[in-house]
Amino acid sequence: MATATPSASVEGLRRQRRRPWLTDRRMAFLFIAPSVILLLAISIFPLIWSVYLSFTRYKVTGIEAPVWVGLSNYHTILTNNDLYDDWHIFQVTAVIVFCAVTLEFLLGFGLALILVRKFPGRGLILTLMLTPMMLAPVIVGLFWRFMLDATFGVVNYMQSAWLHLPRVDYLDQPNTAIGSLIVADVWMWTPFMLLISVAGLSAIPRYLTEAALVDRASAWFRFRQITLPLVWPLLLIALIFRTIDAIKLFDLAFTLTGGGPGQSTLTVSYLLFTKAFNDYDTGSSSALAYIILIMVIALANIYIRNLNKVASA
Amino acid sequence: MAQQVVAAPAATREGSGGPPVILIAVGRALLAAALALAVIFFLFPIFWIVSTSFKDLRDADSPVPHFFDFTPTLDNYRHIFVQTQQTATGGTTSVSTDFPHFFFNSIVIDVAATLLALVLGTLAAYGFSRFPVPAKNDLLFFILSTRMLPPVAVLIPIFLMYTNLNLVDTYHGMILLYTTFNIPFAVWMMKGFIDEIPREYEDAAMVDGYTRFQAFYKVIVPQALPAAAATSVFLLITVWNEFVFATQLTQTATRTAPPGIAAAQTMGGIDWGLISAVSTLFVLPVVIFTFLVRNYLLRGVTFGAVRR
Numbered sequence: 001m002a003t004a005t006p007s008a009s010v011e012g013l014r015r016q017r018r019r020p021w022l023t024d025r026r027m028a029f030l031f032i033a034p035s036v037i038l039l040l041a042i043s044i045f046p047l048i049w050s051v052y053l054s055f056t057r058y059k060v061t062g063i064e065a066p067v068w069v070g071l072s073n074y075h076t077i078l079t080n081n082d083l084y085d086d087w088h089i090f091q092v093t094a095v096i097v098f099c100a101v102t103l104e105f106l107l108g109f110g111l112a113l114i115l116v117r118k119f120p121g122r123g124l125i126l127t128l129m130l131t132p133m134m135l136a137p138v139i140v141g142l143f144w145r146f147m148l149d150a151t152f153g154v155v156n157y158m159q160s161a162w163l164h165l166p167r168v169d170y171l172d173q174p175n176t177a178i179g180s181l182i183v184a185d186v187w188m189w190t191p192f193m194l195l196i197s198v199a200g201l202s203a204i205p206r207y208l209t210e211a212a213l214v215d216r217a218s219a220w221f222r223f224r225q226i227t228l229p230l231v232w233p234l235l236l237i238a239l240i241f242r243t244i245d246a247i248k249l250f251d252l253a254f255t256l257t258g259g260g261p262g263q264s265t266l267t268v269s270y271l272l273f274t275k276a277f278n279d280y281d282t283g284s285s286s287a288l289a290y291i292i293l294i295m296v297i298a299l300a301n302i303y304i305r306n307l308n309k310v311a312s313a
Numbered sequence: 314m315a316q317q318v319v320a321a322p323a324a325t326r327e328g329s330g331g332p333p334v335i336l337i338a339v340g341r342a343l344l345a346a347a348l349a350l351a352v353i354f355f356l357f358p359i360f361w362i363v364s365t366s367f368k369d370l371r372d373a374d375s376p377v378p379h380f381f382d383f384t385p386t387l388d389n390y391r392h393i394f395v396q397t398q399q400t401a402t403g404g405t406t407s408v409s410t411d412f413p414h415f416f417f418n419s420i421v422i423d424v425a426a427t428l429l430a431l432v433l434g435t436l437a438a439y440g441f442s443r444f445p446v447p448a449k450n451d452l453l454f455f456i457l458s459t460r461m462l463p464p465v466a467v468l469i470p471i472f473l474m475y476t477n478l479n480l481v482d483t484y485h486g487m488i489l490l491y492t493t494f495n496i497p498f499a500v501w502m503m504k505g506f507i508d509e510i511p512r513e514y515e516d517a518a519m520v521d522g523y524t525r526f527q528a529f530y531k532v533i534v535p536q537a538l539p540a541a542a543a544t545s546v547f548l549l550i551t552v553w554n555e556f557v558f559a560t561q562l563t564q565t566a567t568r569t570a571p572p573g574i575a576a577a578q579t580m581g582g583i584d585w586g587l588i589s590a591v592s593t594l595f596v597l598p599v600v601i602f603t604f605l606v607r608n609y610l611l612r613g614v615t616f617g618a619v620r621r
Contacts, residue, residue, distance in 0.1 A: 035496045043462075111348070
């Protein structure tokens with residue numbers, strides 16, 4: 001190590017005589033300030049500005065200055081008097097988030113129970129299966145759109161030629177389009193649940209399960225009383241991340257369904273984007289942004305409270 | 314099913330006390346089948362896109378899919394760079410496409426934003442890790458919370474701000490934006506890593522006469538380099554994949570690949586071979602990077618919340 005060489009210490013002693021300009025306090029400030037300033041300027045300032053905008057009637061493309069309208073934007077959305085069927089869009093989002101996250105959780109945890117065992121090729125399979133979550137959602141949307149195509153899609157070919165089922169134009173009917181979106185999201189994010197579940201399961205101390213075996217505890221008992229309680233906090237963290245991210249779902253829907261057919265796969269984030277950049281309805285979209293934000297914070301709080309309860313128990 | 318998995322390895326060892334051998338064999342076969350199905354489900358789409366990228370127009374857009382029975386061609390990859398077009402006189406000319414430009418922009422913006430965020434994030438992480446900062450936990454939580462917001466929520470005001478400051482469709486505007494987005498991640502990841510470097514290293518260096526700053530860049534920085542490399546891979550991937558802000562804040566000059574590729578599907582008559590080739594090319598660096606950081610993956614995707 002460089003620090004131990006004699007030349008360094010001699011040079012160092014010479015330096016020490018001078019009083020350093022860079023005290024620890026100054027250094028802490030200089031190190032932290034740039035990051036905080038950048039965040040304040042580019043994340044927090046816009047956020048505060050949009051609180052104001054959410055109380056105004058304003059179009060970015062218009063020449064009129066923002067007009068103060070009070071709570072009217074919020075009122076319009078929450079009473080469903082909008083151009084869009086907001087309540088329906090909130091319901092669709094809830095269905096997508098709930099189904100996708102539940103499936104990802106079950107599949108990811110189930111696969112983790114298999115992959116936590118040691119067998120040849122395990123590392124390779126695990127690494128390969130983790131790739132989908134690192135891909136760009138826009139690209140994943142394109143992949144699935146191609147595979148689900150009614151005439152050229154490989155999925156339709158497989159189901160008609162191999163399973164003798166009728167062809168389905170998945171992206172052309174509301175229910176199947178929502179289903180497709182869920183499948184694509186599950187494909188992309190199950191690996192995330194898998195990764196965290198494998199980590200949680202492999203961290204369970206072996207002596208615990210072995211002690212239970214000596215006591216002739218049933219398999220279900222061991223799973224319920226040892227495995228689950230030990231991995232649950234980690235799974236909750238994974239659920240928090242996934243739920244918040246699923247509410248943000250936009251890129252994937254943009255290329256997979258384009259929000260259609262009609263407005264059937266418009267999620268709240270997609271609606272926000274449409275309001276802001278197709279309709280240029282800045283005031284209303286800012287209000288919607290805050291409604292989503294409050295929902296996200298509320299959901300995160302429920303999870304965190306549950307997490308604290310688990311942690312303290 | 315689930316509980317059998319945990320039970321099986323120990324049960325076989327125990328012999329007489331466990332379930333009959335035949336049941337264990339059936340259980341294992343079922344598990345293997347389930348795993349095989351899952352592997353097919355998760356890997357088939359990737360195989361399909363990569364193989365389509367090597368098919369000519371007839372094989373790619375065929376109602377009867379060609380799984381392996383096609384003659385591979387590199388035409389799609391050539392078309393990413395040059396495309397032939399019919400001229401008015403009936404001949405054909407080569408036209409360059411926008412894709413190389415998109416990729417170039419993605420690389421420039423990505424590398425610059427990643428390096429900046431890494432430097433700023435490491436400095437802040439060191440500050441938080443080693444100094445008694447007032448309201449440290451609040452500040453750290455504040456930094457994290459900016460990343461939890463749905464990005465669309467800040468998109469509108471940032472769009473307005475960028476329009477007023479003439480930052481729309483500029484390299485420095487995009488670099489600044491992505492740097493800011495990546496700072497929370499860089500700070501949290503690097504703080505976790507720097508926390509793990511023993512303080513004794515710097516203390517020893519300072520006893521030897523180094524100033525605090527010298528100790529930072531001569532002792533801590535070299536120690537933290539592997540961690541910084543892993544962190545930067547996650548930053549690179551995040552910016553590389555970003556779509557929402559890129560569609561609104563870039564136009565022609567700085568348009569990055571994700572909105573560029575997304576737009577390709579609307580250019581009348583989808584050329585799936587070409588789109589597959591572009592996607593494969595776009596995804597390739599991400600797959601390589603993911604492989605390189607596979608041991609840090611858990612830490613990376615949970616914001617450093619889960620170590621091990």
